[in-house]
Amino acid sequence: MGRKIIVAGLGHGGIAAAALLAKRGFDVTVYERKSKGTLGYDWTDIFAPAALGIAGIPMPPEDKYEYKEHMTFFAPTAKRSLTQRVPDDKLEIKMERKDIYAHLISHAENCGVKIVYDCEVIAPLTLGNRVVGIQTSLGEFQADLVIDACGINSPVRTNLPSSMGIEKNVRRNEKITIYRAFYNKASYEDVKAKFRVMLFAGGEKTVSWVASEEEHTDLLVGKFEEFSLEWLEEYADFLRQTSPRLGKEKVRGGQFVEIPVRHPLSVMVGDGYAAIGDSAFMTVPLIGSGIANSLKAARMLADTVSGDAGLSYSAETLWKYQVKYYKELGAGLAPLECVKYLLLNLTTDELDYCFDSGLLNEDNITMTADFTRLYDLFKFDIPDLMIKGKCIIKNTNLLKKILGCGTEIAQVTAVCAAIPKKWDRKKVMQWARAYSKPFDK
Numbered sequence: 001m002g003r004k005i006i007v008a009g010l011g012h013g014g015i016a017a018a019a020l021l022a023k024r025g026f027d028v029t030v031y032e033r034k035s036k037g038t039l040g041y042d043w044t045d046i047f048a049p050a051a052l053g054i055a056g057i058p059m060p061p062e063d064k065y066e067y068k069e070h071m072t073f074f075a076p077t078a079k080r081s082l083t084q085r086v087p088d089d090k091l092e093i094k095m096e097r098k099d100i101y102a103h104l105i106s107h108a109e110n111c112g113v114k115i116v117y118d119c120e121v122i123a124p125l126t127l128g129n130r131v132v133g134i135q136t137s138l139g140e141f142q143a144d145l146v147i148d149a150c151g152i153n154s155p156v157r158t159n160l161p162s163s164m165g166i167e168k169n170v171r172r173n174e175k176i177t178i179y180r181a182f183y184n185k186a187s188y189e190d191v192k193a194k195f196r197v198m199l200f201a202g203g204e205k206t207v208s209w210v211a212s213e214e215e216h217t218d219l220l221v222g223k224f225e226e227f228s229l230e231w232l233e234e235y236a237d238f239l240r241q242t243s244p245r246l247g248k249e250k251v252r253g254g255q256f257v258e259i260p261v262r263h264p265l266s267v268m269v270g271d272g273y274a275a276i277g278d279s280a281f282m283t284v285p286l287i288g289s290g291i292a293n294s295l296k297a298a299r300m301l302a303d304t305v306s307g308d309a310g311l312s313y314s315a316e317t318l319w320k321y322q323v324k325y326y327k328e329l330g331a332g333l334a335p336l337e338c339v340k341y342l343l344l345n346l347t348t349d350e351l352d353y354c355f356d357s358g359l360l361n362e363d364n365i366t367m368t369a370d371f372t373r374l375y376d377l378f379k380f381d382i383p384d385l386m387i388k389g390k391c392i393i394k395n396t397n398l399l400k401k402i403l404g405c406g407t408e409i410a411q412v413t414a415v416c417a418a419i420p421k422k423w424d425r426k427k428v429m430q431w432a433r434a435y436s437k438p439f440d441k
């Protein structure tokens with residue numbers, strides 16, 4: 001084995017890992033289907049800036065980002081709301097997606113990464129159970145290790161030999177379909193809640209936001225099923241009743257996209273293969289943020305690869321990357337999928353009750369830059385538990401649902417803690433089955 005690495009797809013974690021590895025002397029090439037200068041979406045994203053430092057990437061120039069607004073969460077009837085109180089030192093930054101990419105790419109190129117654009121990755125090249133390269137629209141390319149950063153529907157992951165035991169497909173309830181666009185400002189009146197996040201607005205099982213920006217109004221609507229542009233336009237009209245600032249003229253974006261909102265991939269590595277970012281479902285299942293986790297994972301992967309003294313890049317040596325990821329992030333992220341199912345299982349009345357009764361408070365919706373586990377939202381101190389207990393006890397159906405969710409969280413937490421510390425194929429596959437079971441819905 002040598003030191004030749006392919007990164008399939010220019011995902012955020014992939015390009016960050018590529019930069020770290022190229023800097024450490026590896027020969028790294030990224031193959032990306034889009035053309036140079038066209039990466040990213042025509043909108044802004046929010047992420048924890050500290051993740052850049054972890055991945056060895058400098059902060060972007062100050063004129064390229066600003067700090068995120070506090071979000072205000074509205075109950076389905078829109079009567080009650082809760083506003084986040086994120087301390088200044090825990091605020092995430094907001095940046096144009098295209099600028100995030102430009103920053104990551106220029107850093108990677110400075111570190112010696114080669115990028116081939118306009119190259120569609122079709123499938124992995126395999127030799128028995130080992131990944132030895134990729135098949136692409138420009139031909140076949142071989143490498144000692146393939147890092148899969150092709151996103152949720154990666155053709156590398158979905159075409160791996162089944163014998164590698166790596167999940168291929170994402171179920172409908174494990175991904176959210178999002179429509180996002182920036183519209184003109186229909187009113188210049190001051191808005192109280194600048195960043196309105198609405199849960200089940202109008203009784204629909206949606207998560208939506210209307211954010212009032214200086215130049216435009218940002219609309220995002222997410223659902224756990226496909227929806228048409230016609231439906232979206234009707235729904236946007238409904239949202240305009242409570243957000244009169246949301247104009248009708250689309251000025252930017254206007255795309256349907258999918259985000260994985262599920263537990264991280266049960267097996268992220270194989271011989272000659274490692275998945276990162278959305279290919280390995282590294283997003284926070286409750287909110288779909290994945291940039292910071294992908295950047296942090298890049299560091300873990302690069303350290304594991306460069307620590308492989310025998311240059312074998314086998315499942316056995318790469319497993320260390322997955323164990324570290326689960327220890328630091330995955331074990332906290334996976335139980336959040338149980339909370340997602342609890343939310344989806346609530347009726348609009350029950351969700352209203354959570355806001356009206358005081359069961360939910362500002363802490364419970366304050367997602368800081370460090371948010372990666374349930375404990376970050378629920379402190380479980382005695383006075384808070386007493387208030388929550390009083391509220392839940394009065395609503396038997398809600399109580400049953402919360403207890404069911406609690407049991408699932410306990411199961412998932414226990415199985416995450418039992419991840420095999422060393423690679424043993426049989427034990428890892430057994431663990432992966434036990435880990436996936438609570439999510440088998």
Ligand SMILES: Cc1cc2nc3c(=O)[nH]c(=O)nc-3n(C[C@H](O)[C@H](O)[C@H](O)COP(=O)(O)OP(=O)(O)OC[C@H]3O[C@@H](n4cnc5c(N)ncnc54)[C@H](O)[C@@H]3O)c2cc1C
Pocket residue numbers: 008009010011012013014031032033034039044045046047119120121122149150151152154155178180257258259276277278279283288289290291292294
């Ligand atoms: C609407 C929306 C809003 C979001 N907002 C946020 C946010 O505010 N904060 C946050 O942290 N996260 C956010 N996310 C999630 C975030 O985008 C991802 O979790 C994160 O970027 C990690 O994904 P990725 O880079 O691994 O994959 P992707 O972003 O999917 O990148 C995959 C790359 O691989 C390329 N590719 C795919 N298939 C092929 C192929 N066959 N051949 C060659 N190249 C290929 C793609 O062109 C792309 O460049 C959002 C996602 C969406 C859709």
